[in-house]
Amino acid sequence: MSCIFCKIVEGAIPAKKVYENEHVIAFHDIQPQAPVHVLIIPKKHIPTMNDAAGEDFVLIGEMHRAAQEVARELGVDQTGYRLINNCGKHSGQEVFHIHYHLLGGEFLGPLVS
Ligand code: AMP
Ligand code: ZN
Numbered sequence: 001m002s003c004i005f006c007k008i009v010e011g012a013i014p015a016k017k018v019y020e021n022e023h024v025i026a027f028h029d030i031q032p033q034a035p036v037h038v039l040i041i042p043k044k045h046i047p048t049m050n051d052a053a054g055e056d057f058v059l060i061g062e063m064h065r066a067a068q069e070v071a072r073e074l075g076v077d078q079t080g081y082r083l084i085n086n087c088g089k090h091s092g093q094e095v096f097h098i099h100y101h102l103l104g105g106e107f108l109g110p111l112v113s
Pocket of ligand 1: 093
């Protein structure tokens with residue numbers, strides 16, 4: 001399996017984990033774009049949001065549960081944060097294992113500038 005996020009799930013490559021449960025892990029992005037920049041991923045390999053089906057939508061709910069928890073743990077729940085999923089070419093998706101970026105810790109400005 002060549003997927004870098006699957007390797008993080010397996011522990012084959014290191015990550016600064018901030019949250020883990022049966023279904024989901026969250027870890028700091030290696031190239032942070034904000035003071036808080038965490039990636040939230042399912043343990044199951046799903047390449048893009050377009051590929052989610054059936055029970056995967058329960059997992060996507062688990063990703064939102066993790067986001068709420070991570071935001072609280074990292075102290076940005078009250079100041080606010082942004083959750084972003086990139087899907088496909090026009091979004092600039094680089095890692096084809098679905099993930100949310102959780103960004104916060106400062107005013108983020110408009111979504112598209
Ligand atoms: P995306 O463009 O939405 O596919 O985002 C992929 C994100 O994964 C980027 O923000 C990268 O900085 C991040 N990333 C890639 N490799 C790693 C890694 N080994 N550990 C943590 N974050 C990573
Ligand atoms: Zn994967």
